[in-house]
Amino acid sequence: MARKKEYIEGEVIQKAMNVFWRNGYENTSMQMLEKEMGINKFSIYSSFGNKHGVFVESLKSYKFKVNSIFEKFKNASKGIEDIKQFFYDSVMLCSQEGNQKGCFITNTYNEFSESEDKIIKEEMETFMDNLKSLIIEKLKKDTSKDEDTILKQANYLLLAKHGLAAASRVNSQKEIKDYIEITFNNL
Amino acid sequence: MARKKEYIEGEVIQKAMNVFWRNGYENTSMQMLEKEMGINKFSIYSSFGNKHGVFVESLKSYKFKVNSIFEKFKNASKGIEDIKQFFYDSVMLCSQEGNQKGCFITNTYNEFSESEDKIIKEEMETFMDNLKSLIIEKLKKDTSKDEDTILKQANYLLLAKHGLAAASRVNSQKEIKDYIEITFNNL
DNA sequence: TCAATAACTAAACGATTGTTTAGCTAAAAT
DNA sequence: ATTTTAGCTAAACAATCGTTTAGTTATTGA
Numbered sequence: 001m002a003r004k005k006e007y008i009e010g011e012v013i014q015k016a017m018n019v020f021w022r023n024g025y026e027n028t029s030m031q032m033l034e035k036e037m038g039i040n041k042f043s044i045y046s047s048f049g050n051k052h053g054v055f056v057e058s059l060k061s062y063k064f065k066v067n068s069i070f071e072k073f074k075n076a077s078k079g080i081e082d083i084k085q086f087f088y089d090s091v092m093l094c095s096q097e098g099n100q101k102g103c104f105i106t107n108t109y110n111e112f113s114e115s116e117d118k119i120i121k122e123e124m125e126t127f128m129d130n131l132k133s134l135i136i137e138k139l140k141k142d143t144s145k146d147e148d149t150i151l152k153q154a155n156y157l158l159l160a161k162h163g164l165a166a167a168s169r170v171n172s173q174k175e176i177k178d179y180i181e182i183t184f185n186n187l
Numbered sequence: 188m189a190r191k192k193e194y195i196e197g198e199v200i201q202k203a204m205n206v207f208w209r210n211g212y213e214n215t216s217m218q219m220l221e222k223e224m225g226i227n228k229f230s231i232y233s234s235f236g237n238k239h240g241v242f243v244e245s246l247k248s249y250k251f252k253v254n255s256i257f258e259k260f261k262n263a264s265k266g267i268e269d270i271k272q273f274f275y276d277s278v279m280l281c282s283q284e285g286n287q288k289g290c291f292i293t294n295t296y297n298e299f300s301e302s303e304d305k306i307i308k309e310e311m312e313t314f315m316d317n318l319k320s321l322i323i324e325k326l327k328k329d330t331s332k333d334e335d336t337i338l339k340q341a342n343y344l345l346l347a348k349h350g351l352a353a354a355s356r357v358n359s360q361k362e363i364k365d366y367i368e369i370t371f372n373n374l
Numbered sequence: 375t376c377a378a379t380a381a382c383t384a385a386a387c388g389a390t391t392g393t394t395t396a397g398c399t400a401a402a403a404t
Numbered sequence: 405a406t407t408t409t410a411g412c413t414a415a416a417c418a419a420t421c422g423t424t425t426a427g428t429t430a431t432t433g434a
Contacts, residue, residue, distance in 0.1 A: 002378070002379035002380035002381075003379075003380050003381045003382075004380085004381080005380090005381070006381075006382080039382095040382075040383070040384080041384095042381080042382070042384090043381075043382075046380090046381075
């Protein structure tokens with residue numbers, strides 16, 4: 001062993017995450033990352049390989065950040081009410097400090113929708129699949145609904161969640177609240 | 188006068204629009220534009236000034252493309268049913284040939300949400316304001332609704348439309364249909 | 375104490391970005 | 405027919421992109 005690192009990888013990745021979250025992948029340059037992460041290019045490359053590596057780690061860091069909300073959602077047991085609460089928790093997390101950055105995962109999902117990046121695409125796929133399963137599970141709490149209704153409503157809610165995340169970048173808190181409330185009136 | 192242009196500006200802009208529509212502003216290069224528009228950089232710059240100019244003209248071209256749908260919506264008179272039909276018409280137009288490009292205006296709205304481009308931002312603003320006014324007008328056809336309900340529902344529908352356009356880049360026709368149907372369940 | 379080595383700085387890499395320009399081609403006007 | 409002039413081709417521009425590398429600094433283990 002020789003000289004010690006002067007930074008903590010987890011800490012600089014959190015800073016990188018915020019830059020990617022705000023600007024997306026393509027609109028974030030290595031220069032910006034250098035500045036925001038507080039370390040220079042050499043350190044970035046030796047720790048994370050390349051820009052893509054920094055992005056993948058940033059996504060993981062974001063998933064960790066939203067994990068508590070997911071766990072809360074998973075462990076809840078009121079059915080539809082839990083889904084609604086999950087929607088509120090999600091927009092709360094993303095709109096702190098007047099952020100207007102939307103949801104990092106949804107932003108990434110959109111930016112890479114026409115891309116051929118298998119790694120990112122699979123990360124997105126599994127995330128969305130998990131969310132859909134969870135929503136279906138909560139919907140099934142209401143045993144009066146048949147399978148077809150549940151699938152339709154799951155599609156509806158998944159798309160609503162996606163749209164909400166995208167739209168939350170440009171809409172006010174009140175507009176978002178109105179949206180969520182009416183969204184669940186329809187079920 | 189001297190030599191004649193060997194291309195028609197309206198035609199090459201339509202081709203440019205498709206490139207921007209698919210890739211967004213930043214992820215479209217002048218090289219790609221040259222190739223897709225079928226003319227070289229000199230001609231592009233002499234006709235449209237710069238990349239930004241090509242983009243602005245592309246947006247106008249898209250607005251013209253969606254204009255018929257807007258006119259149909261404007262002239263309809265069934266109220267909420269017209270809004271629903273407008274939603275269907277919009278996704279139809281954008282998902283021809285398995286496009287998955289979403290709505291060009293919504294894509295632009297999202298890409299420029301953190302930008303400081305006044306020209307684009309104002310284009311977006313006026314478009315959204317017009318849409319909101321139209322939706323309110325249609326909602327008012329139902330005279331039993333009070334002002335507050337109408338505004339809430341207009342916010343809801345505007346956000347739903349935005350979300351739908353964003354999500355339609357990654358969702359199937361069936362998912363989109365499920366979404367639209369349930370969206371109008373309770374209005 | 376000193377050689378070994380990992381982490382740092384900073385400059386350079388080739389490729390690509392948006393944009394401009396010099397020189398050639400072709401059509402209109404005299 | 406010749407001059408004029410706008411449109412074309414293609415090369416070059418400076419700036420920035422992501423990435424690499426040479427050289428220096430600092431810490432460890434012997």
